[in-house]
Amino acid sequence: MQSINPATGQIIQSFSIWQAEEIDAVLKHVESAQIEWSAFNFAQRSCLMHNLAQIFRQRSEEYANLITEEMGKLLKEARAEIEKCAIGCEHYANQAEFYLRDEIIASDASRSLVVYQPLGTVLCIMPWNFPFWQLIRAAAPAMMAGNTIVLKHASNVPRCALALEDAFRQAGFPEHAFRTLMVSAEQVQAVIADRSIAAVTLTGSSTAGRKVAAIAGQHLKKCVLELGGSDPFIVLDDADIESTAQQALVARLQNMGQSCIAAKRFILIDTIADAFVEQLSILFSRLQIGDPKHEATGIAPMAREDLRNELHEQVERSLAAGAKLVSGGTVTGTGIQGSYYAPTILDHVRPGMAAFDEELFGPVAAIVRVKDTDDAIRLANQTQFGLGGSVWTRNTARGEELARQIHAGSVFVNGIVRSDARLPFGGIKESGYGRELSYHGIREFVNIKTVWIK
Numbered sequence: 225m226q227s228i229n230p231a232t233g234q235i236i237q238s239f240s241i242w243q244a245e246e247i248d249a250v251l252k253h254v255e256s257a258q259i260e261w262s263a264f265n266f267a268q269r270s271c272l273m274h275n276l277a278q279i280f281r282q283r284s285e286e287y288a289n290l291i292t293e294e295m296g297k298l299l300k301e302a303r304a305e306i307e308k309c310a311i312g313c314e315h316y317a318n319q320a321e322f323y324l325r326d327e328i329i330a331s332d333a334s335r336s337l338v339v340y341q342p343l344g345t346v347l348c349i350m351p352w353n354f355p356f357w358q359l360i361r362a363a364a365p366a367m368m369a370g371n372t373i374v375l376k377h378a379s380n381v382p383r384c385a386l387a388l389e390d391a392f393r394q395a396g397f398p399e400h401a402f403r404t405l406m407v408s409a410e411q412v413q414a415v416i417a418d419r420s421i422a423a424v425t426l427t428g429s430s431t432a433g434r435k436v437a438a439i440a441g442q443h444l445k446k447c448v449l450e451l452g453g454s455d456p457f458i459v460l461d462d463a464d465i466e467s468t469a470q471q472a473l474v475a476r477l478q479n480m481g482q483s484c485i486a487a488k489r490f491i492l493i494d495t496i497a498d499a500f501v502e503q504l505s506i507l508f509s510r511l512q513i514g515d516p517k518h519e520a521t522g523i524a525p526m527a528r529e530d531l532r533n534e535l536h537e538q539v540e541r542s543l544a545a546g547a548k549l550v551s552g553g554t555v556t557g558t559g560i561q562g563s564y565y566a567p568t569i570l571d572h573v574r575p576g577m578a579a580f581d582e583e584l585f586g587p588v589a590a591i592v593r594v595k596d597t598d599d600a601i602r603l604a605n606q607t608q609f610g611l612g613g614s615v616w617t618r619n620t621a622r623g624e625e626l627a628r629q630i631h632a633g634s635v636f637v638n639g640i641v642r643s644d645a646r647l648p649f650g651g652i653k654e655s656g657y658g659r660e661l662s663y664h665g666i667r668e669f670v671n672i673k674t675v676w677i678k
């Protein structure tokens with residue numbers, strides 16, 4: 225496993241992958257720790273989760289630099305990610321007991337109730353794009369419910385994975401309540417199969433989701449999958465073009481476009497399409513490519529060179545299929561080592577083109593022109609994905625009506641799709657199943673037990 229700085233191409237550190245004996249030993253420890261951890265009451269768990277939030281804030285600069293060095297995002301975005309982790313920990317520290325309170329249900333018993341109890345050890349298989357937050361989004365609720373965690377992180381962020389383990393230890397969690405496994409993708413099958421693992425949560429591609437779901441299914445283990453997306457960003461003809469284009473820029477280029485919930489297909493009503501594209505391309509052209517640690521930089525590298533090359537290939541296939549290049553479309557970095565890609569706008573994208581049919585995980589906006597709102601909804605739903613979507617209009621009642629017609633796990637009206645610990649997060653169709661965050665998220669990894677008393 226190698227930690228490589230995507231802004232320079234330099235190897236920061238290399239790590240050896242664990243052998244089976246080491247994996248076994250850690251899984252046993254985490255399994256035993258779960259018995260100890262589940263005996264902690266909510267107040268005790270909450271106290272440690274608050275400590276963790278505090279550690280994120282105290283060590284924010286260190287962690288943010290680590291993220292930027294390992295996967296390339298802008299340092300200011302990395303700082304925001306760490307703050308989001310602190311907020312997520314606090315949310316579950318404060319709400320878990322309420323979310324998992326016993327529910328008394330009237331039935332033919334003298335007393336019947338539902339109690340929520342931990343499942344055991346949850347394996348978190350996590351991606352590199354938000355290397356701290358994706359893990360905390362899954363682990364904070366699961367741990368507050370009394371589960372322990374083993375993390376298999378993406379192989380390009382090993383230092384983030386180890387820093388997370390250290391943060392839990394610093395916060396005072398039992399020694400093996402949270403452990404990072406230094407394992408390869410090939411070793412994951414055996415980990416899922418191990419009897420110490422009760423359930424699995426994966427954030428990653430639909431391809432990875434299929435594999436993990438198949439293995440978990442074979443071993444009858446519960447899994448939650450948060451997979452890819454191709455979120456529509458629908459602009460109606462009454463939207464404010466200037467402010468909506470500014471939001472579009474953030475929605476597409478956040479995290480250098482490497483987010484499952486980034487806006488990917490910009491569906492524009494014909495009458496405003498020219499003005500919108502012009503505005504968006506002006507905004508794109510102002511961004512400076514450079515060192516992700518510099519305040520003035522707007523375009524950071526993508527996380528890995530192979531991912532950048534794959535994106536470029538999707539752009540080239542879309543152009544060959546008839547899309548029109550408005551700006552970008554080039555691999556930048558001649559003479560630079562980093563895996564940069566110029567912010568790109570493709571116009572006249574239609575179904576059948578890579579930019580419409582596939583997830584574009586990078587700084588490329590696909591413009592889809594439509595004649596009316598019916599056409600907009602039809603095309604928004606013409607995808608195998610169903611993660612998020614947004615509608616932009618001055619008429620919020622109309623926006624809500626359209627939000628209900630979009631097939632996705634969350635739809636925002638006049639707002640960028642984002643996760644929020646108070647609201648459920650997840651997708652339908654090939655974007656996965658199950659929900660994270662809110663009370664829905666914490667109830668994914670519990671035994672929802674009925675107790676019936678005559």
Ligand SMILES: O=CCCCC(=O)O
Pocket residue numbers: 353354357361482483484485642643
């Ligand atoms: O790739 C998915 C990114 C989700 C980020 C979030 O939870 O805000």
